[in-house]
């Protein structure tokens with residue numbers, strides 16, 4: 001049931017914030033979360049930032065081919081994750097959602113296995129890096145074509161409504177995705193069908209080099225919800241508690257049959273678009289520095305310290321734990337070994353066709369001729 005519905009008003013002029021930059025609670029209600037709950041959020045944010053740094057390093061070392069950094073998006077993603085009922089609600093993430101998938105429990109060794117394309121990857125090395133997915137956690141595998149997952153997420157939410165199971169769907173994407181036809185069709189359909197879905201735009205101001213002024217002439221993204229008959233919320237995406245409480249309210253409303261909503265989380269990506277991008281070409285270092293001063297992790301730490309839930313010793317222990325966990329996960333993912341190339345032919349069809357069998361034979365012959373035969377593979 002809805003416990004705290006209507007705490008938030010849609011279509012506000014200012015983004016919804018519950019903690020100010022100094023870490024003070026400024027919400028119109030009291031924060032009922034206990035120490036364990038806020039520390040768990042903080043841990044996920046710190047872990048995600050450290051994972052991000054390690055992925056950049058591994059990419060530079062040639063251990064993986066591509067990364068898309070989530071640094072700056074942690075509060076938004078962790079806020080979403082903690083509002084979900086993991087294993088029941090469906091999650092349709094996009095490639096920048098490292099903190100989201102980690103915070104709902106995607107194992108670190110699997111993350112590094114996916115990024116490096118080793119046997120630790122449950123997708124068996126067939127996705128490009130930064131394309132997670134998990135059957136157990138109900139994480140729909142990330143799709144590269146921008147916004148192509150949004151109509152699928154709407155379909156999944158409509159199925160949940162028909163099943164009357166009281167579950168909901170979350171679908172995340174960047175600001176660039178909102179210019180795709182798929183996005184508009186999906187929101188329209190969700191509005192008409194009253195689908196239990198919350199659409200989350202992680203608006204970092206850029207789609208690679210295209211800034212918001214060239215993306216849309218509307219006043220942000222949240223206002224677009226109006227056209228599809230659902231409420232739109234603009235939230236400070238560098239404030240994890242604002243993201244969490246708004247998401248919790250909207251997911252509960254969706255589960256209770258009140259229909260979909262759109263949330264625009266205003267964030268900033270600290271790194272380039274991906275490891276293949278040079279952001280100095282289209283944005284100034286002063287702009288990045290100004291957003292760095294509003295770092296969501298620092299801000300949340302100030303909040304925790306202010307509540308006497310955190311101190312320097314806790315911080316040191318957490319950093320050491322996280323480093324150890326990452327070291328172990330990278331080691332386990334690498335030790336699993338690279339995926340055999342021949343896996344390319346498995347699971348394509350439930351019954352391989354004669355054409356596929358012939359292609360596999362030709363592939364084996366070509367590898368033998370090149371002296372690359374891997375021998376029998378499991």
Ligand SMILES: Cc1ncc(C[n+]2csc(CCOP(=O)(O)OP(=O)(O)O)c2C)c(N)n1
Pocket residue numbers: 096144145146173174175176177178202204206207208273
């Ligand atoms: C249909 C489609 N067009 C173009 C691309 C190339 N592309 C990859 S990421 C990206 C930018 C997307 O920006 P946004 O949705 O704002 O998310 P962000 O990366 O900023 O988080 C583009 C254009 C693509 N993957 N799919």
